[in-house]
Amino acid sequence: MSCKTILASKVSASFRNQIKEDIKERNIKPKLVGFLANEDPAAMKYAEWTSKTCAETGVEFELRKVTKLELEAKITEANEDQSVNGIMVYYPVFGGKQDLYLQSCVSELKDVEGLCHKFVHNVYHNIRFMDDTETMKCIIPCTPLACVKILEYIGVYNPVIPYGNRLYGRTIAVINRSEIVGRPLAAMLANDGAKVFSVDVNGIQVFTRGTGIKLAHHQVEDIDATVEEIIPQCDVVITGVPTPKYKMPTSLLKDGVVAINFSSSANFEDDIKSKASIFVPSVGKVTVAMLERNLLRLHDYQNNLTEKKN
């Protein structure tokens, strides 16, 4: 078999080294606070692993276990605490719309996950800076950003094409349209020039910038098509269905497809390597590297802002 399996640890290594060096050279100790307000053992495990991973690069990670009902007050406290550089929350907390409310309660200057309304809105509108003077780049949601960095690493982004157009000509399927990962990811890929099929239980949408090379934010259309019709057209298939029951049939994939799974369950079938040219079985380690990258960026914004104020 000629399929190349790319592990997230390989993609994350260069980011992690850079973060480590940066922290060491500048002799800083950025602090990330993670809030755990659910009883999910998987979240606890993920938190412990985040803590270990952060420690290796010189980031201080503090896990704060709180109740669901005290979480908002604790976020506000951390927003105002100058010793905290970044805040993340292990979702789901309440599970519904109240979680989206909580996402926007995190201060923009500490939102390492990039999930507050302003950052998500800017992703959809291809607005790359958070301030009018364009000195501070927006924070991008970690998992979509991890997928983009993986696509860059494995050459799906074509560096010969100018920045902002490097997916021009590519057709990509994203199987998940959550507000946290799938929808922003589809928008980001379309903003960079791809034609993106966004698939979820409610149907299929196409995200595209329209025809031609241009810098513009994407448009979205509902289409009347089936997964069976669209998957064979795709150069890249990215899955994120949070159940082991879901499997993308290998038979639908085109020869030489790039297959990326960001679900914690395996969404591709065991024979995926018989079809794919590149297979990325998970993205978690890149996600955490992006979390740290966002933290460093926010740390710098916070310090610049403080300098401006004084």
Next chain:
Amino acid sequence: MSCKTILASKVSASFRNQIKEDIKERNIKPKLVGFLANEDPAAMKYAEWTSKTCAETGVEFELRKVTKLELEAKITEANEDQSVNGIMVYYPVFGGKQDLYLQSCVSELKDVEGLCHKFVHNVYHNIRFMDDTETMKCIIPCTPLACVKILEYIGVYNPVIPYGNRLYGRTIAVINRSEIVGRPLAAMLANDGAKVFSVDVNGIQVFTRGTGIKLAHHQVEDIDATVEEIIPQCDVVITGVPTPKYKMPTSLLKDGVVAINFSSSANFEDDIKSKASIFVPSVGKVTVAMLERNLLRLHDYQNNLTEKKN
């Protein structure tokens, strides 16, 4: 029977008269744009009725029918259009978290419904002004505000007690904990001093400011109690369950209870007047009056801001 039925039209009349006079005296023509992106005939009917009601008081209402997928771009367009003073959306659009995203896409200065993150957050935190200099009062979500105005009208708010404490000593149940109505309403009533039981399918919470007379924002606790245990304690029961199948048993209510229904379905049983001292069967007309009131306020903010800029 001694129960007094209070119709929303009676409560809204004085607000409507004041709005009408205000518009006439100042010779202004505030414009409200309503976006309809669903096929719900009830929403269409409600939109037509809003249009008629607005016309009677001198507010120009324009209904814009759009597709779900073009809605965000149309909101952005209206945000930037100086001839539009207020924007409202007939929800549900997508139905899930994407609707909460859309709510925050409406500009704060045009959000007549008070549903963007900032306004909702300020309700929870009892922050009454939207600017640091405290010149612009926050916009309060219309249906919760309508319930408060009804409670003022029927004397549940006690004007003898200082402002901000006028529900001190009252016990109120709110049967609905949606992000749009039930949760902000429970918070507002607790911020004004009441002990509020917030009931939904996931359980019962108590919203309270704690003990004593003070100005502070509310705290929330989960409690292990049943509807059968809490309803008999309540001076006021406010229902908002969006199905005709739900009925609050009259037998649970205490004698002389104040019963208010904001659902479009009748949530109280037919014999409600045998127990209640005051019964308010619907609040819709007060909600629209609050929509117009919010519109006038935003119209003024927009004009003051323009003056400041020039």
